[in-house]
Amino acid sequence: MVIERRWKRWVYFYAPLTLFVIGTLFPFYWMFITAIRPDHELYRSWRAVTNTPFWTLQPTLAHFQDLLARTTFPRWLWNTFFIACVSTGISLFCGLLAGYALARLRFPMAGTLGTAIFVTYLVPPTLLFIPLADIIRTFQLGNTPWALILTYPTFLIPFCTWLLMGYFKTIPKELEECARIDGATRFGAMIRIIFPIAVPGILSAGIFAFTLSWNEFIYALIFISSPERKTVPVGVVSELIRGDIYFWGQLMAGALLGSVPVALVYSFFVEYYVAGLTGSVKG
Amino acid sequence: MNTSKPEDTPLSHTQVARRTFLKTAGVAAAAATGIEGILAARRAPAFAQGTKLHIVRWNDFIPEADAWLKKEGMPEASKALGAEVTLETIGFNDLQPRITAAVQSGAGADIFMLYYNWPHLYANSLVDVSDVANAVAKEQGGFYGVFEPSMKVGGKWLGMPHSIVGNAIAYRKSWFKEVGFSEFPRTWDELRKATAALKKKGKPYGQTLGHTFGDAPTWAYPLLWSFGGAETDKSGKKVAVNSKGTVDSVKYMTALWKEGSDEGGLAWDDSNNNRAFHAGDISATLNGASIYIVAKRQKDKLKDEKGEPLYLDIDHALFPLAGAVGQFPLYFSNGHGVMKYSKNQKLAKDLLRWIHKKENFEKWFQVSEGYSVAPTTEWEKHAMWDKIDKPLQMFRTAARKTRIFGYAGPSTAKSTEVYSKYIVVDMYANAASGKMKPEEAVKWAEGELKKIYEA
Numbered sequence: 001m002v003i004e005r006r007w008k009r010w011v012y013f014y015a016p017l018t019l020f021v022i023g024t025l026f027p028f029y030w031m032f033i034t035a036i037r038p039d040h041e042l043y044r045s046w047r048a049v050t051n052t053p054f055w056t057l058q059p060t061l062a063h064f065q066d067l068l069a070r071t072t073f074p075r076w077l078w079n080t081f082f083i084a085c086v087s088t089g090i091s092l093f094c095g096l097l098a099g100y101a102l103a104r105l106r107f108p109m110a111g112t113l114g115t116a117i118f119v120t121y122l123v124p125p126t127l128l129f130i131p132l133a134d135i136i137r138t139f140q141l142g143n144t145p146w147a148l149i150l151t152y153p154t155f156l157i158p159f160c161t162w163l164l165m166g167y168f169k170t171i172p173k174e175l176e177e178c179a180r181i182d183g184a185t186r187f188g189a190m191i192r193i194i195f196p197i198a199v200p201g202i203l204s205a206g207i208f209a210f211t212l213s214w215n216e217f218i219y220a221l222i223f224i225s226s227p228e229r230k231t232v233p234v235g236v237v238s239e240l241i242r243g244d245i246y247f248w249g250q251l252m253a254g255a256l257l258g259s260v261p262v263a264l265v266y267s268f269f270v271e272y273y274v275a276g277l278t279g280s281v282k283g
Numbered sequence: 284m285n286t287s288k289p290e291d292t293p294l295s296h297t298q299v300a301r302r303t304f305l306k307t308a309g310v311a312a313a314a315a316t317g318i319e320g321i322l323a324a325r326r327a328p329a330f331a332q333g334t335k336l337h338i339v340r341w342n343d344f345i346p347e348a349d350a351w352l353k354k355e356g357m358p359e360a361s362k363a364l365g366a367e368v369t370l371e372t373i374g375f376n377d378l379q380p381r382i383t384a385a386v387q388s389g390a391g392a393d394i395f396m397l398y399y400n401w402p403h404l405y406a407n408s409l410v411d412v413s414d415v416a417n418a419v420a421k422e423q424g425g426f427y428g429v430f431e432p433s434m435k436v437g438g439k440w441l442g443m444p445h446s447i448v449g450n451a452i453a454y455r456k457s458w459f460k461e462v463g464f465s466e467f468p469r470t471w472d473e474l475r476k477a478t479a480a481l482k483k484k485g486k487p488y489g490q491t492l493g494h495t496f497g498d499a500p501t502w503a504y505p506l507l508w509s510f511g512g513a514e515t516d517k518s519g520k521k522v523a524v525n526s527k528g529t530v531d532s533v534k535y536m537t538a539l540w541k542e543g544s545d546e547g548g549l550a551w552d553d554s555n556n557n558r559a560f561h562a563g564d565i566s567a568t569l570n571g572a573s574i575y576i577v578a579k580r581q582k583d584k585l586k587d588e589k590g591e592p593l594y595l596d597i598d599h600a601l602f603p604l605a606g607a608v609g610q611f612p613l614y615f616s617n618g619h620g621v622m623k624y625s626k627n628q629k630l631a632k633d634l635l636r637w638i639h640k641k642e643n644f645e646k647w648f649q650v651s652e653g654y655s656v657a658p659t660t661e662w663e664k665h666a667m668w669d670k671i672d673k674p675l676q677m678f679r680t681a682a683r684k685t686r687i688f689g690y691a692g693p694s695t696a697k698s699t700e701v702y703s704k705y706i707v708v709d710m711y712a713n714a715a716s717g718k719m720k721p722e723e724a725v726k727w728a729e730g731e732l733k734k735i736y737e738a
Contacts, residue, residue, distance in 0.1 A: 045562035137390035244553035
């Protein structure tokens with residue numbers, strides 16, 4: 001019996017888990033190994049007997065040095081961080097209020113409105129950038145961080161609203177009703193009872209929003225023109241790809257360094273994040 | 284003690300009037316004489332204080348060319364024009380979204396770099412720059428033939444021809460010698476023989492037939508033209524692709540693919556052949572000069588199998604090879620367009636004049652080392668061509684026969700749609716991959732072209 005259980009555990013748990021972990025982490029490993037691989041190895045033939053695609057015996061930091069010295073990567077990193085933080089903050093604030101209203105308040109067409117908000121999230125940025133460019137011009141925000149800070153919420157608010165609306169629905173109404181019987185206003189109950197319980201949901205919405213802002217490309221490409229004001233995804237691609245020449249070492253170093261802040265955010269809040277995705281109050 | 288500078292003191296009415304007069308006179312003089320007057324006066328024209336001009340170009344394949352423009356060229360232009368000229372460089376594929384957004388919103392860069400026949404796509408949003416173009420053409424020996432169908436719309440130059448980026452077959456001299464070719468094959472049949480022998484030795488020909496902006500179309504269209512094929516008739520309204528010439532070219536491609544090519548090329552992008560060549564995986568490939576230039580720049584890292592610098596074993600051969608009707612390449616024909624929404628259209632034109640002034644253009648031209656050919660024929664005589672490496676010298680006259688897609692009809696927005704949908708490239712890919720027989724692939728392409736040209 002014990003042998004059978006161990007066998008099943010390996011087949012149904014460890015083996016799939018191992019495959020999942022390899023599949024998830026391999027891109028990061030590939031970024032890392034390419035970023036520290038010297039140029040002469042990057043150009044080595046795949047068919048060469050000396051080819052070692054999965055490791056290197058001569059690691060180098062030259063690509064990181066080139067990235068930091070020859071481009072304005074630290075500046076791009078700061079721009080991305082600032083824009084992602086502010087647009088996430090704005091989107092979370094709006095998403096919280098809208099999500100709560102759609103989940104709790106009774107008003108005509110509430111369900112339809114919730115669906116409509118989600119549908120706006122599905123409109124691709126490749127269509128939206130043209131009318132948004134017109135708005136950015138009208139408000140003279142072109143080539144400023146505010147062009148992105150104010151356009152990112154167009155897809156972040158619907159996303160946060162939808163995610164938080166679902167989360168609020170999992171919180172029993174009775175908790176809020178008890179507070180109101182005890183004399184709390186709806187706003188007070190929302191702030192003091194519901195929001196503290198919803199912290200995992202708020203954090204997971206925040207993490208998602210932060211990641212979406214961090215990785216956004218098309219708006220950052222269209223609305224920002226000065227090299228020193230670019231974000232990491234646009235800066236790395238526009239400075240390190242020249243026609244058919246790809247500076248792979250520096251590109252991977254940039255991708256690796258660019259993913260560090262997102263990884264840190266995830267690692268700090270992973271427990272809340274998991275709780276946020278799996279529901280609020282356990283019965 | 285009064286330490287303030289004269290310009291710190293409040294201006295009197297007289298001073299204001301004098302400055303206003305000078306500004307007006309400067310603008311009037313510049314308007315009357317253009318860049319010639321500005322340069323003759325050795326003084327920057329007095330455009331409104333803080334006037335800015337924004338030009339967007341691609342990331343040049345030669346980083347030194349961009350470096351020169353940013354560090355020397357544009358600062359010098361700023362001084363000459365009396366305005367702050369900002370150069371922004373972005374990836375080739377990112378130019379179209381930027382132009383589209385700028386046109387739709389009516390705001391953005393004053394000048395955009397344009398490729399191929401883009402002036403036809405943005406005709407309603409571009410300023411007529413015929414005055415600049417005609418003057419440069421007259422002074423510098425006339426533009427290459429490809430520019431007229433590319434950049435002239437309705438008899439007006441809507442794009443100012445700037446340069447041509449040629450491509451050629453980069454090949455390993457010693458490897459071709461090993462299979463009996465001391466020079467690169469001159470005909471398609473010779474190429475087939477040579478690459479078949481090389482593939483047997485594990486050194487195939489490398490060519491992408493993927494959806495790439497450069498290497499795949501610049502192979503497919505010249506192959507089509509070389510065998511006598513064409514997208515349409517001369518009117519551009521009747522599809523003529525289903526011809527003996529086209530079928531022969533597709534049959535040839537299918538044979539070359541199986542016998543002599545790296546069959547992984549169906550999934551390659553524009554960078555894969557560079558890497559494969561530098562890694563010694565392929566014996567030859569159609570490319571710009573970037574393979575040679577990178578190999579030379581990294582001569583300590585890129586070595587051949589004998590340990591010698593790889594670039595010493597690289598040469599370039601003219602593409603396409605001799606076919607039934609001639610040799611007509613498809614090169615990047617590049618230009619600049621002044622946007623109609625720009626509030627500084629005159630200044631933008633002056634910048635174009637400044638760029639094309641011989642002594643200014645010469646500096647950029649020399650930094651490019653032959654990778655970018657000038658738009659006019661006179662530059663073929665420039666002394667630079669005798670000084671640069673021999674493999675780069677073949678680009679000197681390479682632009683003479685280049686065509687633009689849409690042939691045999693005019694190059695229009697419809698021909699750009701065909702190009703953007705990779706119909707001609709896919710015709711060859713469908714046959715080479717074995718998905719269709721050559722005749723079926725041509726029939727398929729004919730159907731797709733009719734949806735566009737005859738709709």
